[in-house]
Amino acid sequence: MLYYLKFLLGKSMKRDVIFVGNRLILNEAYERYILRSIKNSLSTIDSISYFEESDKGLFLHLETLLKSESKLIIVTTKNTFTIVGKLLSTVTADNQILKEQMLIPSRASVLEHGSYLLSHNNSEINVILATEGRALPPILIDDESRLSTIHLFNEELTSAQTLLEPLAQNFDVKLEFSELVEGWLKIRIHTRKHGNLSQFIASARGLMYHKVIAASNVAVYIIEKLSHHKKKLSFAESCSGGSLAHFFTSHSGASNIFEGSLITYSNTLKANWLAVDDHALETRGAVSAEVVLEMSEGAMNVSFADYALSISGIAGPTGGTETKPVGTVYISARSKTTVHTERFHFEGDRNYIQEQSVLMAVKMLLNIDKELFFS
DSSP states (O other): OOOOOOOSSSOOOEEEEESSSSSHHHHHHHHHHHHHHHHSSSSSSOOOEEEEOOOOOHHHHHHTTTTTEEEEEEEOHHHHHHHHHHHHHHHHHHHHEEETEEEEEEOEEESSSSEEEEETTEEEEEEEEEEETTTOOOOOOOOOOOOEEEEEESEEEEEHHHHHHHHHHHHHEEEEEEEEETTTTEEEEEEEETTOOOHHHHHHHHHHHHEEEEOHHHHHHHHHHHHHOOOOEEEEESSTTTTHHHHHTTTTTTGGGGEEEEOOHHHHHHHHHHOOOOOHHHHHHSSSSSHHHHHHHHHHHHOOOOEEEEEOOSSSOOOSSSSSTTTEEEEEEEEEEEEEEEEOOOOSSHHHHHHHHHHHHHHHHHHTTTHHHOO
């Protein structure tokens, strides 16, 4: 059995996702698309499970989940759609019927384009027939959970908890904290029975002026802010390899604010495309404050953007030295009036170092113009 499970404690109604079928397990790009679609419908996902087509553990897993209250989405292939229906019929003491050329449990209340909804005790089960290269059938589960997300910048975790926990009690909400990178906390807010999300968020923003962004997705928030103010953004990337550009261009509206990104791995292209000084490259090295500063200047000069970010570092697993070990990253953030360059050391594998570099660059962008981004 291929199986991955992540639990979030303290909630009565769980939200679970099950993938059934080898093709779904192998196709990572399609799996990511499915999960994005599900996350747009469910406020959160408590567990994700993967089962091969012949896995006999699926029946026991379904039986266990349906003993408690659950909003369950089961994603199937053409080969496993009927099998899942048969297992659900057994678990719920139902029988299958043929409807719209599909065998489904007779108690299925809604059937729509390869997706059906089934209720059992206090649980809802949505079975979806997924086909690679095709749009996902509709997700029929309606999530009524009251949940929101804010992002808090330039505050340590302990001080944030000290300031916000009493406020959370006043408005009857529960907080969950995660530090994305140093100085950037993502906070998920659950309302309790008489909780008030909007008043809590308004009070948090008033308490932490120029630190709180009340949005679930910071990239989308930045796109909307820059679009409104008719501002443009450009990048010069080295070790991040285009990940910073992808952070924004994976969202609709990026073309309104994003001028482009120059990915300059070699010193030759840093010099020719970004006008980085040859002497700085030779004496300081490509991974240095001097070079990354000139990279951000070059990105702004060639694009005429209002803001520019540059990243250069050693993502590993090789290439480190005693003075610049793997994880050393320099980032420069620049506006038309201000520039800030800083050295960081991130830990983890190559991809995680790249991802931390991107998040830190985004944080530096926000800090370079607090009046615009935090207003």
